[in-house]
Amino acid sequence: MPLVLTLLAILCLIILILWIKLDTFISFILVSIGLGLISNLKIETITKAIQSGVGGTLGELTLIIGFGAMLGKMVAVSGAAHKITTKLISVFGEKYLLWGLALAGFIIGIPLFYNAGFVIVVPLIFSIAATTRLPILYLAIPMLSALSVAHGYLPPHPSPAAIASLLHANLGKTLMYGILVAIPAIAIAGPIFGKTLKKYKPTINTNLFTDQEVPEAEQPSLFRSMFVALLPVVLLTVMSFIKPYFLDNKFIQLFAEPYIGMLVSVLVAVYLLGVKQGKTIGQCSKLLEESFKGVAPILLIIAGSGALKQIFIESGTSEYVGEILIQSNLNLLFLGWAIAAFIRVCIGSATIAGLTAVNILLPLIQSQTGTSPELMVLAIGAGSLMFSHINDGGFWLFKEYFNLSINDTLKTWSVMETLVSVVGLVGVLILQFFI
Template sequence: MPLLLTFLAIILLVLLIAWLKIDTFISFLLISIGLGLASGLDVATIGKAIQKGVGGTLGDLVLIVGFGAMLGKMVADSGAAQRITDALIGIFGTKNIQWGMALAGFVIGIPLFYNAGFVIVIPLIFMISATAKLPLLYIGVPMLSALSVAHGYLPPHPSPAAIASQLNADLGKTLLYGLMVSIPAIAIAGPVFGKTLKKFQPKPDEDLFNVKPRPSHELPGLGISIVTALLPVFLLTSMSALKSVMPGNTLVALLAEPYFGMLLSVLFAAYSLGITRGMNMKAITKSMEEAFKGVSVILLIIAGAGVFKEIMTVGGVSNYIAESLKDVAVSPLLLSWGIAAIIRVCVGSATVAGLTTVGILSPLLVHSTVSPELLVLAIGSGSLMFSHVNDGGFWLFKEYFNLSIKDTLLTWSVMETIVSIMGLVGVLILNLFI
């Protein structure tokens, strides 16, 4: 019965989000209340579960995601993202331009959320394509595949950060392993797959195609741009390792806290990309506020998924599923990836797919002997599987490049599928050594 209830709940969730177009947060709440009542919970218990689900899921995640959004906006608005791209393209040259685009997309994608990163890099893709006289998708796909990988695999992006929190995974290790898995995924989905796309000749809107990047003299220096963009990566990975070596050191313990590392990164960016370039604190604060508003919807989705998970836990549904699956002869990594992939194809949202998977499998995964950091990456890569017409990213790509639905499926959807499968392969290989 619990399995049937869960299956029906997920089907109804898909219908509410994908068919009736009801707000995702509200859909999660409605389904959670319905599942709670169907599981025999009284109204008071459901109310407490909703409160605990929201509070327990968000917690310090609000700080991590919020600070990540602030950092990303400053990197974008200051022109640091453009400076990094220009420099890497200059280093790689026309012959290896795809690899330069992929690396630039990855560096930019770490601090920037996907949609923001997409809008930032599109003018750069158009400009480089026109200057180098190379096909748009040949240039664009390597960069966009890297953005997608960063979005799905790496903290401080909302979905992997939230999944890591639910599974008690170390964010520093998750980021380190994610970097290892990202490299082959980007290489195959980006430059390698991109070489097959020269036959596609999209003709984007001329107004978009002629968008001009900012003049070089208005951009911050390359060194400070890279240091600022990658400071969270350095702090999260190095301090996590240092904490295990110096467990009693208060300063190291504080720096190893993800929210504090993100706070330092934001403060550094405010100084390096703001104050030193003539911005006053009022303008910097306004930019930070706008950045946080941009992720508020994502935080609500995460909160809704947390409520769904808590209702399943309180109602005994999660434990029943865990007991039912514990003897199944399938690797938890493969199981996690598969469920996330199925939900992604049905719902379209990578965030919803990842967090719903955690809600379903958390009792099984928390007690698994598999590295929780690898489980985060398995779910994250599964949540990127086969983006199609129910995903906002699909339409963003289609409209900017002015492609038909068929050609978008043959390019964007295939790229996302490669990213997802390569993520799984990378996780399974890494699991042999961890």
């Protein structure tokens, strides 16, 4: 019966979000209440579970994701993202242009959330295509695959950050392992797959975007841009590894906290990309405020998934499903990937797919101490990117910007996302033997 209830809960989520198009947060809460009632939980237990699930899931995530959005805003508005892209492309030259685009997409994809990164890089791709006279999708796929990988694999992006928090995974190790897995995923889904797309020559609708490019004279230097964009990666990775060796050092212990590392990155960005570029503290603060408004809906989705997770636990559903999955003898990393991939294909949202999958598997993951929680974050993250199609906003974003038919979008965008997902799984399974 609990297994049936789990499937029923997922089905209800699909119906509410995809068909009825109800707000995702409200859908999570309604499904949580319904699952609690069907499971014969007391009303008091249901209400307390929802409250504790929401509060317990958000926790420091509000800080990490909020600071991540602020950092991305400063990188975008200052022109740092544009500087990184144009300089890397000029360094790589036309011969290795696709690899330069992929690297640029990955670097700016670390601080920028996917939609923001997409809107920034698309005008650059159009400009490069016009200058080089190369096919647009041949240029676009390497950069967008890198953005997608960063979105699905790496903190401080919402889904991997939330999954890492639930699994108590070390963010620094998650970032380091994520970069190792990301390299082959981006290479295969980006430049290698991109070379097969020269035959696609759509007529681009440039009315869909406004190029608010910062004049070159007002852009920060390449060193400053790269330093700020990569600072959170350096801080989170280095501090997570040195923390165990300085247990008596309060300064090290404080800065080893992920949200402190993100706060430091934001403050550095405000100074180097704001004040040093002629903006006042007040103007920078306004930008930071705007960035947090944009991330609020994502935080609500995470909160709603936390409520459902707690109902799963209180009703005994998670424990029951976990026992069944243990008997299946499937590799736990593959299982996490497969469940996330299934939900992704059904619902469309990578964030919802990742969060729902980890909530279903949480008790099983916690009982299997031999599995690296950092690799589980990456496995679920890779699964959450599987086969984007017509129920995913990213699918339509790509289709409309590049003026493609649905069929051609499936052959290009959907294949690219599938490659990112499958290669990510293979990378995680290989990495498992060395950790």
